[in-house]
Amino acid sequence: MKFKLGKFLIGESLKTEELKGQKLNVFWGLPILSSDAISSVAYAGEEILWVLIPVIGMMAYKYMFLASLCIVFLMFVVTLSYRQTIDAYPGGGGSYVVAKDNLGKIPGLVAGASLTIGYILTVAVSASAGTAAITSAIPEILHYKVLITILLILVMTIGNLRGLRESSKTFGTPTYIFMILILAMIVWGIFKVKVLGYTPMPVYKVPQITGDITLFLFLRAFSSGCTALTGIEAVSNAIPNFEEPSQKNAKMVLGLLSLVVFLIFGGLSYLATLYHAVPNSQVTVVAQIASQVFGNNILFYVVQGATAIILILASNTAFAGLPMLLAYIAKDGFAPRQFAKRGKRLGYSNGIVTLSIISIILVIIFKSDTHYLMPLYAVGVFISFTLSQLGMFIRWRRKKQHAWRRKSIINGIGAFITFVTAVILGITKFISGAWIVFIVIPILVYFMLIIKKHYSEVARQLKLSINEMPKEINFKDQKRYVIVPIDTLNKSFLKALNYARTISDNIIIFHVSVDDMTTEKLLKKWNEYNNEYNMDIPIIVKKSPYRSIVGPLVKFIESEEYSAGPKDTVTVVLPQFVVTKWWGNILHNQTALLIKTILLKRRNIAIVTVPYIIFEK
Structure with a gap:
């Protein structure tokens, strides 16, 4: 029998009738669509400390916790808002569909372009962060970090090309292991200090700096930690991927996601204030906390391994979300129609492969360094958040359906807060690289409009009226x-x-x-x-x-x-x-x-x- 590599890697082709078998239940939907948001807690708190400690030293832990509380409140508002989006748009599509339906074509395309950038950066950042965790444990392979990151992306690509159901089982289990380990570390770390009276000894000395906290400094720290919210919108994008009742299952996953992020992000932020972890380019904050909570034993290395795996698997949210988003955009004629076609394993293979290629290009350009990629990360996501919330606010005000006042207030508050956050991110991260996003989004929108114009012109020229008679041609005279x-x-x-x-x-x-x-x-x-x-x-x-x-x-x-x-x-x-x-x-x-x-x-x-x-x- 002839050996075929493609069939070995991706698997046998599935019939269209088997699509129902590829749907996700709540148990597997949570790790697949939430891995990005859950993994973000591994570095969101660290990003806050990178901003605060060099300026205000020991006072950074107090304001880090305040910034974390603000982010948790923002997450609560966004979660409530997206629950309403799931109810109003059971077909999925998230921010793109909401903005296009209620704000118009251009805002919808801006939301779609913003989310596209966010998903692509999710893969590049997550794979790079996973590589950083690996090279921290094995410094000898640091020179190969770009190659390692590319290999990780290729593994994720192959896994997702095998189909949603298989990828959920392959990549979902490590996510649950990470959640259990981190929650156990948080509980034991707090118990160790508050009950057993353990006095933490920082791994690295906290700089003796007594600078002043300013509003701009606090806002910079807050914006750096907002990466903890990336990935929340993926659930509303992918409602059709859930088993029936799909809306109910999607809302359950969104609620569980918010609860897990609240517990892990809030818990790690609190542990950082107790154990005085200091951000370091060689040892992560999570690693410092784990070494103090568990000591340098097997549990420490298990936590490090689980952290590295979840950072890599965070890109799975993008592999699940972006192909679905591109399918919606393609069906409207604003992207190549190939993105709307399902592949051998009933996934949107063209979107998966495109996401992989562009992410690899970014990894090569930015040398697999998360600090270069991070400033580009959250800006596009919060632009899409804002357009989605504003679109839902206008929808409730226009339709005046049941409980429309309460719903419009929730989305109105969400629109205001996410808009302010987007402005803060744009200002504080602009020089660091966020300016690239503000250039790329208009370029993507422009190309989407060009594609739509092309498809419309082709349709116009090919359109055949039902009353149109065929031309009379004398075939006998024609040679x-x-x-x-x-x-x-x-x-x-x-x-x-x-x-x-x-x-x-x-x-x-x-x-x-x-x-x-x-x-x-x-x-x-x-x-x-x-x-x-x-x-x-x-x-x-x-x-x-x-x-x-x-x-x-x-x-x-x-x-x-x-x-x-x-x-x-x-x-x-x-x-x-x-x-x-x-x-x-x-x-x-x-x-x-x-x-x-x-x-x-x-x-x-x-x-x-x-x-x-x-x-x-």
């Missing part, structure tokens, strides 16, 4: 002319010529001469063959001093020398090699492809490709 280009007289050409003889008697063999000696050999060989079988088919030779192949052919068809009229059909029959090796087309058929590309733009020319299979050992 069919056939041209068979020749470069070498071989079996592939003869197969194409034999096909041409079945559709017309008006056949011309056409040769473009770029070398006199080669042309002379061809003509001699053709004359011998023609005389032997008495086919009486003329061959036309045109010299091309500039070595253009297509130009002389088109010029000949349009010239008076050729007997075909403007209403006649000219069929160009092209021989084409079909090779069994995947790389064979790189070596063959480039001229045929060029001829087809040029001739396809001409209305009176039909193109027929006649394959000739080359069997290779």
